[in-house]
Amino acid sequence: MEKRAAPLTAAERNRRYRERQKTAEDWPERSEKIRERTRAHYAANRQAILARHKANYEANPEPQRKYSRDRAARDRREFLDAYGGRCACCGETEPRFLCLDHVNRDGVRDRAATGGRNTGIIRRLKKQGWPKDGYRLLCANCNTATAWGRVCPHQEKENSNA
Ligand SMILES: [Zn+2]
Numbered sequence: 001m002e003k004r005a006a007p008l009t010a011a012e013r014n015r016r017y018r019e020r021q022k023t024a025e026d027w028p029e030r031s032e033k034i035r036e037r038t039r040a041h042y043a044a045n046r047q048a049i050l051a052r053h054k055a056n057y058e059a060n061p062e063p064q065r066k067y068s069r070d071r072a073a074r075d076r077r078e079f080l081d082a083y084g085g086r087c088a089c090c091g092e093t094e095p096r097f098l099c100l101d102h103v104n105r106d107g108v109r110d111r112a113a114t115g116g117r118n119t120g121i122i123r124r125l126k127k128q129g130w131p132k133d134g135y136r137l138l139c140a141n142c143n144t145a146t147a148w149g150r151v152c153p154h155q156e157k158e159n160s161n162a
């Protein structure tokens with residue numbers, strides 16, 4: 001296996017990043033050439049680069065897993081804020097109880113379109129700027145109770161005065 005330098009420290013990575021930004025501002029043509037070279041290098045070595053990333057991940061998966069976990073947690077907080085942070089039926093605000101409700105009951109199709117995972121839906125909604133049409137928050141109780149188009153007991157109580 002090819003020998004690789006030790007990973008860069010965060011400070012060194014930042015320094016190099018700032019340097020590249022400066023190059024991009026001062027010499028746009030030069031930085032475009034660098035981008036082209038990087039793209040060409042990736043195109044020519046795609047298999048090897050992907051294999052190296054995979055090997056890195058398998059040797060030391062925790063940093064990437066942590067990155068994904070942190071990103072998912074951040075997205076979820078943003079998602080809950082964007083949709084009001086409370087159950088649309090009973091007003092529950094405990095974040096761990098809250099989930100996305102598809103008002104038009106097309107959740108299965110929606111999940112299938114994003115690889116079957118809710119994190120995929122959240123990332124897609126984020127990209128779309130948190131569309132409100134057809135989506136709302138429900139707590140786990142109200143979500144379960146309203147499955148298959150049934151009416152939540154909260155609403156029945158109000159109507160029957162029980
Ligand atoms: Zn509720």
Ligand SMILES: [Zn+2]
Binds near residue numbers: 089090142154155
């Ligand atoms: Zn309810």
